[in-house]
Amino acid sequence: MGYRSWQEELQEQHRERKKAGLWRYRRTLGSAQQAFVELDGQWLTNFSSNDYLGLASHPALESGVSSSVGQWGGGAGASHLVCGHQSLHQSLESRLADFVGAERAVLFSNGYMANLAMNTVFSHKRDLLLHDRLNHASLIDGARLSAATFKRYRHCDITHAQKIILAEDFKRLVMVTDGVFSMDGDVAPLCGLKALADQNGGLLCVDDAHGFAVLGRQGAGVLSGAGMKPAGNILMMGTLSKALGGYGAFVAGDEVFVEHLIQFARTYTYTTALPPTVVSSNIAALELVRRDHAKLYSCVFGLVDQFKRACMELSLPLMNSDTPIQPILIGDEVAATSISRRLQAQGFLVAAIRTPTVPKRQARLRITLTASHTSFQVEALVAALAEVLSCSYAPLRRA
Numbered sequence: 001m002g003y004r005s006w007q008e009e010l011q012e013q014h015r016e017r018k019k020a021g022l023w024r025y026r027r028t029l030g031s032a033q034q035a036f037v038e039l040d041g042q043w044l045t046n047f048s049s050n051d052y053l054g055l056a057s058h059p060a061l062e063s064g065v066s067s068s069v070g071q072w073g074g075g076a077g078a079s080h081l082v083c084g085h086q087s088l089h090q091s092l093e094s095r096l097a098d099f100v101g102a103e104r105a106v107l108f109s110n111g112y113m114a115n116l117a118m119n120t121v122f123s124h125k126r127d128l129l130l131h132d133r134l135n136h137a138s139l140i141d142g143a144r145l146s147a148a149t150f151k152r153y154r155h156c157d158i159t160h161a162q163k164i165i166l167a168e169d170f171k172r173l174v175m176v177t178d179g180v181f182s183m184d185g186d187v188a189p190l191c192g193l194k195a196l197a198d199q200n201g202g203l204l205c206v207d208d209a210h211g212f213a214v215l216g217r218q219g220a221g222v223l224s225g226a227g228m229k230p231a232g233n234i235l236m237m238g239t240l241s242k243a244l245g246g247y248g249a250f251v252a253g254d255e256v257f258v259e260h261l262i263q264f265a266r267t268y269t270y271t272t273a274l275p276p277t278v279v280s281s282n283i284a285a286l287e288l289v290r291r292d293h294a295k296l297y298s299c300v301f302g303l304v305d306q307f308k309r310a311c312m313e314l315s316l317p318l319m320n321s322d323t324p325i326q327p328i329l330i331g332d333e334v335a336a337t338s339i340s341r342r343l344q345a346q347g348f349l350v351a352a353i354r355t356p357t358v359p360k361r362q363a364r365l366r367i368t369l370t371a372s373h374t375s376f377q378v379e380a381l382v383a384a385l386a387e388v389l390s391c392s393y394a395p396l397r398r399a
């Protein structure tokens with residue numbers, strides 16, 4: 001007997017994925033990334049991007065890119081350790097280090113690769129790599145590449161983390177957490193984690209993809225919000241693709257850690273440096289945040305307050321988040337997908353997030369607010385949510 005064909009086998013897997021409500025579609029936008037986007041000829045108010053400060057299509061970033069092309073060209077041409085590291089990259093690294101209060105920062109191509117580096121470079125055989133259970137997939141993949149023992153504690157549960165540390169026999173401890181949890185919007189208990197790391201001679205790595213440029217002192221991130229900075233036994237990873245509206249990532253910390261990454265991280269060594277156009281866009285965005293953070297912050301957090309208050313009045317099931325990530329828990333995967341589709345019919349782009357991005361039966365609408373939304377758009381979204389969730393009479397039901 002011959003083998004069953006690849007086509008048949010893969011198509012069967014596709015049928016199963018569709019039946020479970022887990023099929024993923026790419027939405028092809030016909031416009032720039034902004035609060036109002038075109039999708040298949042329909043204009044939608046976009047509540048799904050990570051463009052928290054509304055910078056992705058800001059004119060300052062565009063002019064950063066166009067002024068760069070003339071001087072620096074289109075591509076870096078080589079990896080950082082060969083000849084792709086230009087003074088433009090150097091300048092962005094110094095600015096980032098200064099911005100987050102670190103001795104030094106090193107650029108990576110993206111957050112995914114920076115996280116692979118952070119997890120593999122500092123932990124080895126017989127070390128303990130200890131993660132929050134809801135950490136981002138890129139951190140988990142990094143842990144899978146490390147030879148260290150990989151354990152996860154219950155979400156934000158310091159006591160559980162401590163229990164694991166006591167039960168394990170290890171040489172070195174590396175603790176890793178999202179700063180703001182990407183699918184929940186809550187913030188890690190950084191002071192407790194730092195204390196645990198201190199007590200055990202450990203290193204604390206914070207993935208601040210969603211806090212960098214948004215939270216903390218002038219947008220320096222969740223660490224600064226908790227009165228800390230990436231120094232001593234703390235490392236911070238930040239992405240340039242979310243609030244900065246560009247692309248790329250960095251790890252910041254003391255000189256010796258950053259130099260260690262440059263020497264040993266395979267996702268640093270074996271890849272081309274970021275294109276100078278992208279670096280220029282990031283520099284322009286960072287300058288903008290430095291100048292206008294207070295204004296941008298009050299725009300987006302004004303809308304977060306408005307959204308939360310309106311949802312509470314209608315008893316919509318909000319999660320425990322004070323950040324611009326405001327998920328609404330639905331549970332069932334098929335239901336979440338259908339609600340998302342109904343919102344789209346009403347003019348709103350709200351993605352349904354399903355397993356394996358979140359745990360099974362915890363599908364949710366991941367609503368994100370940005371500085372470029374208007375208060376009217378938020379009001380309209382809440383009205384649409386109330387209708388599709390059949391909560392329009394919630395205040396009556398409560399009474």
Ligand SMILES: *Cc1c(COP(=O)(O)O)cnc(C)c1O
Binds near residue numbers: 207209210239
């Ligand atoms: C988006 C994200 C990343 C990956 O960053 P990219 O630059 O998009 O590769 C890493 N960690 C978290 C928590 C994220 O949300």
